[in-house]
Amino acid sequence: MKKIILFALSVALLLGGCTADKTGNFELYLTDQPIDGLEQVLITITAIKVQKDDGSIITVWEGERTFDLLLLRDIEERIIDVELEQGTYTHVIVVISGAAVVVHGITYEITISPSLEVRIPVAFTVLNNHVTEVVLDFQADQSIEGFGDQYLLIPVITVKRVS
DSSP: OHHHHHHHHHHHHHHHTTOOOOEEEEEEEEEBOOOTTOSEEEEEEEEEEEEETTSOEEEEEEEEEEEEGGGGBTOOEEEEEEEEESEEEEEEEEEEEEEEEEETTEEEEEOOSSOEEEEEEEEEEEOTTOEEEEEEEEOHHHHEEEETTEEEEOOOEEEEEEO
16 A cells, blocks of 8 residues: 555656646847938837736846847848747737937937837737747837937837747
8 A cells, every 4th residue: 555655646746847837939020111311220129028818027038239220121130039938928018218310420319218118919829849930010110200300219010920
């Protein structure tokens, strides 16, 4: 009887130790379309978050990285590649802390204080041992408003593709 109990306990411990979280890779890409009249459109991103279908928000990247959106014309640049818990997600949140445009060699800073959290609705599922790609199109032509020597940033980011 002791052998049966020990065997059952061993099996329970063994199976209990095999309940590791299931994860998959999440790759986020950024692209843009051309915009006339500007030499550069610089956006500084300081965090990227995702929202799960249960409403919880997970920060998947923090730091500071500046992108020249005009260099992303018709290309898709991977900006993060992280492991995420298997499950369904409903939003990508991009935190923007700074921006600038360059016109005729002059840089115009766009003040962003506090940082902007741009919530992009996108449904995607991360599966165990699979790669999920989301491509965001930061539409600079619709996001930058210019008034003489002053510019505003009103981010327009759409989902180009989920795969």
